[in-house]
Amino acid sequence: MEFWVTQAFNGISYGALLFLLAGGLSLIFGMMRIVNMTHGSYYLLGGYVGLTVIWRTGSFVLAILAGALAIALIGVCEWNAFLKRLSGQELGQVLTTMGFALIFQDLALIIWGGDPYTIPVPSVLSGAYQIGDLYFPVYRIFIIAVAAGVALVLWLVLEQTRVGAMMRATVDDPEMARGVGINVHGISMVVFALGAFLAAVAGVVAGGFVGVYPGADFEILPYAFVVVIVGGMGSLKGALIGSLMVGLLDNFGKALFPELSYFTLFAPMAAILAVRPTGLYGRA
Amino acid sequence: MRPALFSGQRVVVAIIFFLLLISPPFLSSFLLTLLTQALIYAILAMSLDIILGYTGLASLGHAAYFGLGAYSVGILATRYGAGFWVTLPAGVLLAVAVAAIFGLVALRSIGVYFLMITLALGMVVWGLAHRWVTMTQGDNGISAIPRPDLGLPWSLAHSIPFYYFALAGFLISFWILLVIVRSPFGRSLVGIRESESRMRTLGYHVWLHKYIGFVIAGGFAGFAGVLWAYYNGFVSPTDLQLATSVEVLLMVALGGRGTLLGPALGATIIVFLKNLVSVYTHRWLLILGAVYIATIVYAPEGVVGAVIQWARRTRTGPLRSEA
Numbered sequence: 001m002e003f004w005v006t007q008a009f010n011g012i013s014y015g016a017l018l019f020l021l022a023g024g025l026s027l028i029f030g031m032m033r034i035v036n037m038t039h040g041s042y043y044l045l046g047g048y049v050g051l052t053v054i055w056r057t058g059s060f061v062l063a064i065l066a067g068a069l070a071i072a073l074i075g076v077c078e079w080n081a082f083l084k085r086l087s088g089q090e091l092g093q094v095l096t097t098m099g100f101a102l103i104f105q106d107l108a109l110i111i112w113g114g115d116p117y118t119i120p121v122p123s124v125l126s127g128a129y130q131i132g133d134l135y136f137p138v139y140r141i142f143i144i145a146v147a148a149g150v151a152l153v154l155w156l157v158l159e160q161t162r163v164g165a166m167m168r169a170t171v172d173d174p175e176m177a178r179g180v181g182i183n184v185h186g187i188s189m190v191v192f193a194l195g196a197f198l199a200a201v202a203g204v205v206a207g208g209f210v211g212v213y214p215g216a217d218f219e220i221l222p223y224a225f226v227v228v229i230v231g232g233m234g235s236l237k238g239a240l241i242g243s244l245m246v247g248l249l250d251n252f253g254k255a256l257f258p259e260l261s262y263f264t265l266f267a268p269m270a271a272i273l274a275v276r277p278t279g280l281y282g283r284a
Numbered sequence: 285m286r287p288a289l290f291s292g293q294r295v296v297v298a299i300i301f302f303l304l305l306i307s308p309p310f311l312s313s314f315l316l317t318l319l320t321q322a323l324i325y326a327i328l329a330m331s332l333d334i335i336l337g338y339t340g341l342a343s344l345g346h347a348a349y350f351g352l353g354a355y356s357v358g359i360l361a362t363r364y365g366a367g368f369w370v371t372l373p374a375g376v377l378l379a380v381a382v383a384a385i386f387g388l389v390a391l392r393s394i395g396v397y398f399l400m401i402t403l404a405l406g407m408v409v410w411g412l413a414h415r416w417v418t419m420t421q422g423d424n425g426i427s428a429i430p431r432p433d434l435g436l437p438w439s440l441a442h443s444i445p446f447y448y449f450a451l452a453g454f455l456i457s458f459w460i461l462l463v464i465v466r467s468p469f470g471r472s473l474v475g476i477r478e479s480e481s482r483m484r485t486l487g488y489h490v491w492l493h494k495y496i497g498f499v500i501a502g503g504f505a506g507f508a509g510v511l512w513a514y515y516n517g518f519v520s521p522t523d524l525q526l527a528t529s530v531e532v533l534l535m536v537a538l539g540g541r542g543t544l545l546g547p548a549l550g551a552t553i554i555v556f557l558k559n560l561v562s563v564y565t566h567r568w569l570l571i572l573g574a575v576y577i578a579t580i581v582y583a584p585e586g587v588v589g590a591v592i593q594w595a596r597r598t599r600t601g602p603l604r605s606e607a
Contacts, residue, residue, distance in 0.1 A: 090396055092580045095533060095537055095580050098576050099572075099575070106573070259416050266405075
């Protein structure tokens with residue numbers, strides 16, 4: 001029992017982290033159909049920028065904000081200069097963004113070196129709650145709370161505001177959206193920035209529990225992609241459910257079948273796609 | 285018969301093959317190993333060209349079949365002492381079988397969805413290589429794979445005989461793939477790339493064509509993997525990771541999609557670039573990244589594609605160049 005509760009809790013908190021990373025990616029996919037291999041780099045660079053800020057200022061909140069804003073800026077520049085011209089060219093997108101991912105990887109190595117770091121978390125967030133024999137680290141609860149907050153805000157914006165309606169219209173049919181006078185270009189830029197922003201938030205937050213280290217970008221990227229394709233591109237609900245599924249499968253797989261752990265994660269995903277090629281909540 | 289792409293095309297190809305045949309005595313052993321490596325990656329890139337260049341399907345999991353071939357050799361040769369004539373069919377058949385299963389899943393989709401599904405499927409195989417430690421030795425990889433003994437008077441442990449061994453593998457693959465792409469089946473693949481709906485209307489079984497193409501590509505990738513395991517003497521999860529799949533895409537795009545020899549050239553360029561640049565600087569990832577971006581910005585049709593366009597322009601005159 002203890003085992004199941006602990007693993008489920010760990011799975012949900014990892015799923016929450018994945019949601020931060022993949023929620024924005026899903027909107028980018030849904031809206032622009034851009035395959036962005038740089039998304040993992042946003043996560044990694046966000047973590048590194050956050051690390052530097054926290055070393056200089058000691059403020060965790062400032063680290064998250066500075067990391068996220070810096071990466072959002074990088075993302076917008078990359079999108080403006082390269083990606084927006086490559087719409088509909090999947091191969092071009094994959095190769096261009098892969099090029100950026102390699103360059104960012106090497107730049108991070110030059111600037112921050114090859115040692116793994118952990119972002120120091122404020123004392124409020126350290127420690128654990130104890131219920132019976134079970135311990136729940138405060139930091140993991142914090143991650144779940146952040147993800148829940150982000151999900152709620154995104155949902156409110158998408159469903160309740162004018163901008164959200166424009167975004168949904170652009171996901172459904174970009175040409176018609178443009179036809180009725182929606183600024184598809186502007187909306188796309190905002191969504192791309194948002195995706196990079198959230199990925200960097202995930203990077204800083206993850207720095208507090210899995211750390212920041214070279215290779216984290218390509219380690220987490222497949223997870224983000226799998227969340228998006230299983231949930232369905234452009235669907236917030238899909239990203240949420242996909243994140244929880246991947247987080248739980250990953251944790252239980254590693255705990256129960258360590259030798260087959262990635263297989264137990266990716267094989268069920270492939271099976272879902274075999275039945276529903278556009279994902280659980282995606283539309284073709 | 286397809287008309288030559290530009291006059292003297294066959295002469296150029298013949299000269300290249302002739303140079304490949306006579307070059308070993310003139311090359312340093314370092315350059316010869318690089319050329320051997322390039323030949324093996326060329327087979328992998330040509331196999332991907334069948335689905336990417338000729339059929340128009342970009343796969344993000346092609347390294348999986350390469351890895352299946354390589355791991356078949358690694359496991360069979362080091363554990364059971366199996367020889368080349370066992371590992372070769374085992375590796376190729378395993379890759380074909382897995383491609384046959386994955387194809388059923390992946391070919392239900394196109395475009396971005398196809399990319400993503402092939403990625404997830406590739407990760408399934410990578411995950412096994414990475415974590416199934418009792419079988420694959422995990423991240424440590426399988427080392428000390430002996431070179432094959434074909435009963436020839438020359439030992440393949442030496443670099444020159446092994447170069448000819450790899451060259452033979454490359455020429456056989458190139459010839460078979462060339463026959464395939466020039467066959468009515470191959471022409472149908474191009475038709476599907478250009479307009480799937482038209483081919484369907486004309487009564488072609490589009491899905492079956494794609495499926496067969498997908499499986500053929502997987503089989504040749506497996507063959508390349510078999511050669512790679514013997515060349516390298518070592519296989520590890522990096523051989524089939526996502527970055528490797530993307531690198532093969534780059535080789536095809538850089539050389540020129542749908543030209544077969546273009547991807548082989550692209551593979552050669554990337555292999556030499558990676559190895560030569562890393563001799564001079566630790567910053568080769570920056571350069572490789574720049575090559576990725578520059579390929580798409582400056583040579584979206586690849587090197588061979590650019591040459592073909594240039595040749596057509598000079599042949600038809602500048603006024604008709606936009607056609």
